[in-house]
Amino acid sequence: xxxxxxxxxxxxxxxxxxxxxxxxxxxxxxxxxxxxxxxxxxxxxxxxxxxxxxxxxxxxxxxxxxxxxxxxxxxxxxxxxxxxxxxxxxxxxxxxxxxxxxxxxxxxxxxxxxxxxxxxxxxxxxxxxxxxxxxxxxxxxxxxxxxxxxxxxxxxxxxxxxxxxxxxxxxxxxxxxxxxxxxxxxxxxxxxxxxxxxxxxxxxxxxxxxxxxxxxxxxxxxxxxxxxxxxxxxxxxxxxxxxxxxxxxxxxxxxxxxxxxxxxxxxxxxxxxxxxxxxxxxxxxxxxxxxxxxxxxxxxxxxxxxxxxxxxxxxxxxxxxxxxxxxxxxxxxxxxxxxxxxxxxxxxxxxxxxxxxxxxxxxxxxxxxxxxxxxxxxxxxxxxxxxxxxxxxxxxxxxxxxxxxxxxxxxxxx
Numbered sequence: 001x002x003x004x005x006x007x008x009x010x011x012x013x014x015x016x017x018x019x020x021x022x023x024x025x026x027x028x029x030x031x032x033x034x035x036x037x038x039x040x041x042x043x044x045x046x047x048x049x050x051x052x053x054x055x056x057x058x059x060x061x062x063x064x065x066x067x068x069x070x071x072x073x074x075x076x077x078x079x080x081x082x083x084x085x086x087x088x089x090x091x092x093x094x095x096x097x098x099x100x101x102x103x104x105x106x107x108x109x110x111x112x113x114x115x116x117x118x119x120x121x122x123x124x125x126x127x128x129x130x131x132x133x134x135x136x137x138x139x140x141x142x143x144x145x146x147x148x149x150x151x152x153x154x155x156x157x158x159x160x161x162x163x164x165x166x167x168x169x170x171x172x173x174x175x176x177x178x179x180x181x182x183x184x185x186x187x188x189x190x191x192x193x194x195x196x197x198x199x200x201x202x203x204x205x206x207x208x209x210x211x212x213x214x215x216x217x218x219x220x221x222x223x224x225x226x227x228x229x230x231x232x233x234x235x236x237x238x239x240x241x242x243x244x245x246x247x248x249x250x251x252x253x254x255x256x257x258x259x260x261x262x263x264x265x266x267x268x269x270x271x272x273x274x275x276x277x278x279x280x281x282x283x284x285x286x287x288x289x290x291x292x293x294x295x296x297x298x299x300x301x302x303x304x305x306x307x308x309x310x311x312x313x314x315x316x317x318x319x320x321x322x323x324x325x326x327x328x329x330x331x332x333x334x335x336x337x338x339x340x341x342x343x344x345x346x347x348x349x350x351x352x353x354x355x356x357x358x359x360x361x362x363x364x365x366x367x368x369x370x371x372x373x374x375x376x377x378x379x380x381x382x383x384x385x386x387x388x389x390x391x392x393x394x395x396x397x398x399x400x401x402x403x404x405x406x407x408x409x410x411x412x413x414x
Contacts, residue, residue, distance in 0.1 A: 025115075043084055058166050152245075185243075189224045195207040
């Protein structure tokens with residue numbers, strides 16, 4: 001149910017507190033300022049100094065620079081938001097007050113939680129790839145495979161809420177680097193029935209063909225365990241894989257914010273309009289919600305809905321529509337990327353696509369309606385197009401957008 005109370009009154013703009021420093025928070029900030037304009041005063045609370053942008057972290061172990069280096073202070077300044085450095089400790093909804101880890105009190109008319117999820121190691125053994133922080137370890141693993149110091153690698157998706165696309169990227173790019181080694185044995189182990197089945201049958205079949213061509217085995221419908229070094233249980237008590245290395249995605253947990261109702265895993269339950277169920281004037285978007293798909297483009301779509309709802313409350317002439325996601329993903333492979341799109345949530349007839357060319361615009365790894373064009377402009381100002389990097393290119397009408405096509409895969413010459 002869409003909440004409509006609390007519109008802008010004679011006292012001035014609606015006071016909106018946005019918590020987070022990732023793509024959901026950034027998309028919401030830009031969308032809200034664009035739609036509501038001066039009808040809102042925005043405060044952005046987050047602990048880090050740079051925007052957290054995980055999708056391009058998979059290219060770092062392969063010699064590419066995927067770090068955008070986008071300043072949170074600049075983001076806040078560009079969209080006339082007050083920046084507060086810190087983390088959200090707890091919330092007193094009845095008092096419309098949020099408390100930071102530095103014991104600062106922040107009053108709000110509307111609170112938006114876009115903190116993302118906590119990324120925990122799912123297994124005691126093996127490498128958990130959370131992003132840029134594990135780039136050096138993953139790089140060392142790739143070099144071991146490339147030079148024959150390791151041959152058998154399992155790429156594992158743990159059970160539970162997750163976004164599995166990065167594990168396929170890591171497997172495909174590792175296979176590309178190890179293409180000259182006949183002894184390399186790479187396997188994807190996942191609870192999914194088919195490779196990236198969430199994108200529909202057409203895209204899944206295409207990805208399956210790519211895995212087959214790269215010599216990557218697929219173990220689906222698995223609820224994997226890693227009970228020891230070099231051991232992956234595919235079917236408990238029935239079958240296990242022996243390998244030299246294990247690479248796993250993290251298990252995701254919700255932010256579990258004190259004062260806000262959450263499910264057993266700490267995720268915030270929301271309506272299709274982003275309202276956190278059980279509290280007034282609190283919204284959420286992104287991986288910290290209970291929506292099962294944890295992906296940057298999905299988070300941006302959630303943020304857009306919340307921005308429209310808040311803008312309407314502030315008096316903007318906008319009619320919010322409930323959240324019905326379209327899935328978009330770019331699969332990086334070490335060669336030409338694959339563009340995947342699935343519109344099944346919007347239509348009765350499944351629309352699943354896989355292509356070697358753009359399927360949406362701007363052509364961004366995170367398909368945020370407001371964030372993608374902004375990042376393209378911001379990055380173009382500081383990072384020129386360089387072969388072998390995530391590059392910026394001139395888009396239509398002379399605009400500049402963030403690109404993820406790797407012009408020339410970098411290979412080791414050792």
